[in-house]
Amino acid sequence: MILREGRAVHGLTIRRYMGLDLSIMNSLMDMYLKCNHVREAEHVFKAITERDLVSWNIMISGYSQNGHPxxxxxxxxxxxxxxxxxxxATLLAILPSCDSPESLHFGRSVHSWQIKLGFSNHILAVNSIMFITGHFWEALETFKVMRRESHVRHDSITLGTDAHVQNALITMYGRFGEIETAEMVFSLSQYSEYIVLSACTQLGVLRHGKEIHGRVFKFGFQRNSFISAxxxxxxSNCGRLDTALQIFCNLPEKSVAAWNSVISAYGFHSNGRKSIELFHDMIESGTRPTKSTFINLLSACSHSGLVNEGLSYYEHMSDEFGVESVTEHHVCVVDMLGRSxxxxxxxxxxxxxxxxxEPGVWGALLSACNYHGDLEMGREVATILFGLEPDNVGYYVSLSNMYVAAGRWSDAVELRxxxxxKQFMKPPGYSIIDAGFG
Known part of the structure; x- marks a missing residue:
């Protein structure tokens, strides 16, 4: 929040010829990275003539935490x-960069390196390895190995007692038909109203959402910024923008999460101009925008055809607001240009x-090619995606649809x-209707 003061201190270190003090340089890097200013941290890192291990760890961790795996x-x-x-510390710095299927091979290499250096029984290392794999059987096997070690005990991070993990547990048990177990996890959650509202939003079940809203109001939980958001x-997602705005306007203190939600709400209803207006109201209120703010704002511009406005906000995210772009922002820009x-x-x-x-960026362009019938570019983009994610059936289906639209039936049949x-299976689509019974 006080990056300007941090830059002033940086200037002071230069004037006082402190640029050779390694601890100061490391601290400057850490400051910039925690403020999401990766490029400025890079300049400091490159200026250090003799780096120590702390320098490397700070920069690696900064890249990992700021979406640069x-x-x-x-x-x-x-x-x-x-x-x-x-x-x-080096291990803990690099592991967050391995949180996607594309990085699984690299993550396994880091795992081997961890064992080689004797960190296989360290609880922080074990927790981090389980978190990044994305392969749940391997994670469970690692947890079993940890339990057999008498001197290693699990903690709240291992088991996950926060709302996100409890929500994931409820979803998991529900998908396996273990309704009673899901209800037990739900009953143990102190954040159950937040969790259920998210479920109602995803399903579009307004009737049950209203019931939870009543419970929230009864116990005074509406003052919680996450619940209000x-x-x-x-x-908004259930088509009641008027009620969403009423909730927002009645908030005594508007958190950044609430601002983000209402910016997204207007964008969802194709009123990008109002999203932009609210964004400026947010800035004037003294609330600092986040990465999510710009994702919602760019998405609103995309859905409303405000391409030039969206591009302007993207270009000034870093220099004016201190927000470094990540993959989600890149996807929004490609989607915005593609739609138009x-x-x-x-x-x-x-x-x-x-x-x-990332594949998602190319995927947004492939969707735009499909929509506008640009087969030549679509084939080029699809070829790139086949190399990045060869098992993603959606890319094959998109290209096949383009062949069909262009009347190139033989190519479409060959792709099918x-x-x-390859025995690919496209997940079936489905619709849910709340009939109002029960």
Missing amino acids: REAQTLFKELLRWCSQCSL ALVDLY GRLCEAYEFIKRMASQP RIIQD
Whole structure:
């Protein structure tokens, strides 16, 4: 919140010739990274002539925490060429960069490195390894190994007692038909109203959402910023924008989560101009925008056709508001350009990205090519995606649909044959209707 003062201190260190003090330089890097200013931290890191392990750990952790996994992994490899005996802090710095299926192979390499250096029984390391794999059987096996160690005990992080994990547990047991177990987890949750509102929002079940709203009001939980934001999301997604705005306007203190929800609400209802107006009201109120704020704002611009406005906000995210762009912002920009038919600009935007684009960014362009019937570009983008995510059936289906639309039936049939040979299964779509019974 006081980045300007931090920059002033940085200037003071330069004037006082403190640039050779390694601890000061490390602290400056840490400051910039915690303020989401990755590029400025990079400049400091590159200016250090003799780095210590703390310097490397800070920069690797900063990349990981700010949505730059590839840069974190590249720097980690460079560190290993410089120093093979690293610390537990290095391990904890790099592991958050391995939180996607694309990074599973790299995460396994880090796991091997962890065992080699003797950290296999350290509780923080074990917790982090279980968190990043995305392969739940391996995570459970790792947990079993940890339980067999007499000197290692699980903690709240291992078991996960926060709302997000409890919500995931309820979802998991529900999908397996273990309704009684799901109800037990729900009854143990002190955040049950937040959790249930999110479920009602995703399902579009307004009737049950209203019942939870009544319970929230009865116990005075509407003062909780997360619950009030969830209520705004609920009514907006269920088509009751008027009620969502009434809840927002009646909030005595508007949190950034509440601002984000109402900006998203207007965007969801294709009123991007109002989203922009609320964004400026938010800034004038002294509330600092977050990454989620700009995701909602860019999405609102995209759905309302406000392309130039959206591009302007994207370009000034960092220098004016201190928010570094991440994959979700890149997807919004590509979607925004793609919806308006500016496919070549979207393609050039991706090519100019400083880091390797994530599959979701290319996926947004493929969807735009499908919508506008640009088969030539669509084939090129699909080929890239086949290399990045060869098992994602959605990319094959999109390209097949483009072939059909262009009348190229033989190509469409060939692609469908590939889908069958690979035994891909597209998840079936479904609709839910609240009949009002019970």
